[in-house]
Amino acid sequence: MIEDDAAILFGLRDNLQRAGYEVRSAGDGHQGLELARTLRPHLVLLDLMLPGLSGHEVCRRIRVDGLEMPVVMLTALGEEAQVVRGLNLGADDYVTKPFGIGELMARIAALLRRHRRVIPDVVTIGSLEVDRGARRVSREGVEIELTPKEYGLLEFFTRKSGRALTREQILDAVWGDSAAVTDRSVDRAVTTLRSKIEENPNRPSLIQTVPQVGYRFEG
Amino acid sequence: MIEDDAAILFGLRDNLQRAGYEVRSAGDGHQGLELARTLRPHLVLLDLMLPGLSGHEVCRRIRVDGLEMPVVMLTALGEEAQVVRGLNLGADDYVTKPFGIGELMARIAALLRRHRRVIPDVVTIGSLEVDRGARRVSREGVEIELTPKEYGLLEFFTRKSGRALTREQILDAVWGDSAAVTDRSVDRAVTTLRSKIEENPNRPSLIQTVPQVGYRFEG
């Protein structure tokens, strides 16, 4: 992602990471081009109004270098002539601000789908790997079989990692408001989950108990 | 080009031909789908508001059939949710009317620039071979006869291999929004498909059950 506006950068990065993408960013054209050359990312998000090298120039040089990843231009310049110019320079899509985050994500997914890349959805915590796309968990390549509830709980934890969660929050999120279950069910689910994913279930390192409150997942 | 509004059809066709493209057109969804199947064009321009089959349905069926040409959706429906839905159905771009002819041409050019490559039509998973061009499946040279629904399901699985798919996703993709069928029908179809393509149907290795969710195809 090559973008100099910090607000947009952070907002987008958040969304992309939540969707499972790994994001690297640069704040100006030269850095951005360098990053694209060395990192060879699966896709480039490119702001056009940049200090240093202009976005158009970055895109042109990316293509001159023979880099073939999709490039999505991101800009406030919405006039047709601008769009045409951007696309003719080798961009694959051209999205004008203000844009809907959902649309941008869908366009990114569409481009990656074309390029035969798996759209990533894998979270890694230490040696533990949670593949949200495949709904699978593994440690060092060995699959860990989880029941649906255990998986749902773990998935929720990965999305809220680092935060202390009350049993009520966990119930709402994993069991849903329909379910009439006890707090104790959370305890039990946590216990069985620990027994499967913790290296040492007696001394849990991934799922910490927060007394009087609930649990915290260390990610 | 699948478009029922004659004014737009003629206007666009003119422009496209002047730019050197060969254009064939259909005025409703069924004809359009048939044309795409037989002609195998390099790109499909698809209006969403169509008599007969809706544009969404046409796009879905194009993908179900394993046709991989770029699809550009063309519509007056500009809401973000619509755009996201279209792209998720397998469209490559989504342009809202009124659009600038120059921008549309640039977007078409960008897609064709990318898509010159030939796409492999045969997918191999273990000893199983799925020939999407011929719509045929075989194991070690021996053809496996599949009914249309079974083949559609398998084809969908090969395109989403490795991902956990909900029954709803499978229904949407394979049965289509028109069909009013139960989740259980997915189960049934999976069972019969397993009985034909699995080495050991009782211990499926290709199609895994993902409890509470649906199925996952191991590719």
Place this chain on the structure above:
DNA sequence: TTTGAGCGTCATCAGGTGGTAACAACGGAG
């Protein structure tokens, strides 16, 4: 009109899943 293939639904069954209860362990307060 008959026949058969394809496919959706139903009923049944086996096995897995998860909630609860009961008890153990733990830890903080006094």
Place this chain on the structure above:
DNA sequence: CTCCGTTGTTACCACCTGATGACGCTCAAA
């Protein structure tokens, strides 16, 4: 040190889910 509230653990069993055989509807070909 004791008490008590909270958390961890185990056992049990009701319930749900998915697999599958059976059935019937629809449609197209003979």
